[in-house]
Amino acid sequence: MVTAFAAFVLIGALQALYGPAIPGLREDFGLTPASAGLALSAHFVGALLGVLVFSRWYARVHSRLLLGACYVAMAAGAAGFVLAGSWPVALFFAFVGGVGFGGIDYGLNHMFAIGFGKRGTAMLNLLNAQFGIGSIVAPAVIAWIGPRHYPVVFLVVAGLTALLLLGIGGVRERSAGSDEPASEAAADVAKKRSFGVLAAFVVFYVLNIGLESGVGGWEPTHLEAVGYSLGTATTATAAYWLAMTLGRFAIVPVAARWPASGIVIWSSAGVLVCAALSVIPALAPFTYFGVGLFIAPTFPTGLAWLHQLAPRDAQRAGAYVLAASMVGGVVFPPLLGMGIEVTSVVSVPILLAVLGLACLALVCWIKRAGGRDGDRTRRRD
Structure with a gap:
């Protein structure tokens, strides 16, 4: 470890x-x-x-x-x-x-x-x-x-x-957890809805990592455009990346009490709210920090949720979503740049909020499609 x-x-x-x-x-x-x-x-x-x-x-x-x-x-x-x-x-x-x-x-x-x-x-x-x-x-x-x-x-x-x-x-050949049979509820979800859930997770990771890298790439440009100095904009962007690290440490004690689905959904909602509030120039440096805090647990917690929903297909599913996250990190910053060219730099928070809304809609659908069974099983266990 x-x-x-x-x-x-x-x-x-x-x-x-x-x-x-x-x-x-x-x-x-x-x-x-x-x-x-x-x-x-x-x-x-x-x-x-x-x-x-x-x-x-x-x-x-x-x-x-x-x-x-x-x-x-x-x-x-x-x-x-x-x-x-x-x-x-x-x-x-x-x-x-x-x-x-x-x-x-x-x-x-x-x-x-x-x-x-x-x-x-x-x-x-x-x-x-x-x-x-x-x-x-x-x-x-x-x-x-x-x-x-x-x-x-x-x-x-x-x-x-x-x-x-x-x-x-x-490192052992097989983990102790892999020897445990999957629960009936989780196995049923994996069998009936694994493809739809996996597809939704792939799209979620593309959009989520695109939003994450988009903030890191475009936050300083937006802050400068609304009147902040280069030094302030750079410091605020560094604070955003620090917030992502702090957010993952902070969620550790919460993860023992909340199901993974709840953490991802509420975190995605927090990302959406903070991204939308970044249109207010006076709040922007602080709300971008909030985006970092809320988006921090979505990547690792989403992996845990995926493994709960599709335990029999976890190996393939994990590879797909991790590959999707890398694609999102490469593709979306330039796509956001194209959107900014069509509109203006001050529209950065709006474009990020649109991505945040799409992420929240996806995780709510995943919850509806299979999350209840997985969470109920976890609580019973």
């Missing part, structure tokens, strides 16, 4: 390093901004493949070996990226590191969801909170030592990732 937490700190750090490293990359390789941005694209393409590969081989290869291979791939990718002598080779290693990243992300989320039983919701939130710690600390280190010294940070991440191999001995 400790090694898993450390792994999520490191995958958060790796993903967050590419942006702050762009000035150094441009200087070293003579790149344009667009070319330098290809590193993160290569990372995400690799991550998507890593999710699909891990889910495909999870039932065929020992979990310990599969997770260890992902640690090796991420360590090799992070080290190779900064030691490469040419930009195409560096992009290849960014892809390799992304494959390891995606496998770790999916693999540990899946293991935590099936391995902790009733504590799954709390443990998934605690696990994903570690990602936020890494994504906050890594850019801060780059800012402290300077973008020119980005290779040092990548190499440290690579070395620490390699050390994670010392902890794979704690």
Whole structure:
């Protein structure tokens, strides 16, 4: 468990390093901004493949070996990226590191969801909170030592990732939870409505992660447009990402008392309200912080809810929604940009609220389609 937490700190750090490293990359390789941005694209393409590969081989290869291979791939990718002598080779290693990243992300989320039983919701939130710690600390280190010294940070991440191999001995072939038969109610939901529920979860994750990354990408532009200084807008955006980490820690004690469905629904409602209130300039920095707090538990808690509703199809379902989340993070920021071009920058909160409304409608439908049975079963257990 400790090694898993450390792994999520490191995958958060790796993903967050590419942006702050762009000035150094441009200087070293003579790149344009667009070319330098290809590193993160290569990372995400690799991550998507890593999710699909891990889910495909999870039932065929020992979990310990599969997770260890992902640690090796991420360590090799992070080290190779900064030691490469040419930009195409560096992009290849960014892809390799992304494959390891995606496998770790999916693999540990899946293991935590099936391995902790009733504590799954709390443990998934605690696990994903570690990602936020890494994504906050890594850019801060780059800012402290300077973008020119980005290779040092990548190499440290690579070395620490390699050390994670010392902890794979704690990974069992099958979790205790996986040996328990699924409840009759949950099995009935999985059999009759699993396709519809899975499709709704996939769309929800695309929209939800699109909203999450959309706030992070467009909040500073919106705040500047309504009269805030660049420094204030940047600080407020950093506070938004901090709120996401704090929100996942804060939900852990709540998860012991509330069903996963209730947490996701009320969190989605909070996101919608805060996004809509961001149209008021005086409230915007604070309501964006509120969006971060409310959206924080939806990703990990949604995974726990999905595993409760479709326990027999959890492996495939988890891979689909995690892949969908990556697609949403890549596709929606530019789509929001197109919407802003058609309207104006001050319409950012309205566009985000529309996404929030769609997310709330989807989770309410999921609750109606199968959530009651799953929650009733959980309380009886």
